[in-house]
Amino acid sequence: GNSVTQMEGPVxxxxxxxxxxxxxxxxxxxxxxxxxxxxxxxxLQLLLKATKADDKGSNKGFEATYRKETTxxxxxxxxxxxxxxxxxxxxxxxxxxxxLVFGQGTRLTIxx
Amino acid sequence: EAQVTQNPRYLITVTGKKLTVTCSQNMNHExxxxxxxxxxxxxxxxxxxMNVEVTDKGDVPEGYKVSRKEKRNFPLILxxxxxxxxxxxxxxxxxxxxxxAFFGQGTRLTVx
Numbered sequence: 713g714n715s716v717t718q719m720e721g722p723v724x725x726x727x728x729x730x731x732x733x734x735x736x737x738x739x740x741x742x743x744x745x746x747x748x749x750x751x752x753x754x755x756l757q758l759l760l761k762a763t764k765a766d767d768k769g770s771n772k773g774f775e776a777t778y779r780k781e782t783t784x785x786x787x788x789x790x791x792x793x794x795x796x797x798x799x800x801x802x803x804x805x806x807x808x809x810x811x812l813v814f815g816q817g818t819r820l821t822i823x824x
Numbered sequence: 825e826a827q828v829t830q831n832p833r834y835l836i837t838v839t840g841k842k843l844t845v846t847c848s849q850n851m852n853h854e855x856x857x858x859x860x861x862x863x864x865x866x867x868x869x870x871x872x873x874m875n876v877e878v879t880d881k882g883d884v885p886e887g888y889k890v891s892r893k894e895k896r897n898f899p900l901i902l903x904x905x906x907x908x909x910x911x912x913x914x915x916x917x918x919x920x921x922x923x924x925a926f927f928g929q930g931t932r933l934t935v936x
Contacts, residue, residue, distance in 0.1 A: 716866075746924075748927075754929055755927035755929045756867075756916075758925075761924065811872060811883075812916075814859075814866035815866050816864055816866040
């Protein structure tokens, strides 16, 4: 079946630290991969996406590369800010499957 | 402004009392879906709709109903709510099932 496994949280870092949140997936087809972010009290917002192997998605200083050989889509940021504190979800979408499959989410807290 | 609007944002109800959570989108999207978010489980799809009058079950449809009489609206109906339906619910819409999903702000439901 299709599934997404995320690095367990919560994750707490100091401002300007380097961030990695691991995400691996299992898929029967050729998925598109996404990172969504959920700020406190809000819905999910698309952070970045990649639709095929070796694509790199990037937005707001965050990056993730679609690695087919390791079935991974790790989220990275070189220097985090307090405003990055949120819950981050990795997700996959199988073409024609009509649904997103989410990981369990990783809560990130950045301390000043 | 492009958005998905859910109402209410917060709801406390008693077991067995029928309720409806409304969802409306203004982007003329064909595809809409409902998810529930539970700690440690990420988001799981309840129902989805590919267009007016076309709906289908997601991963956790038991205890829920939906309807799609108009393209912009996709209400979630709990005919006889139970405490295990206490959760955070999100409505989402997208152009198709294979493109970026836009999420509402969520409805926090408590069934006592």
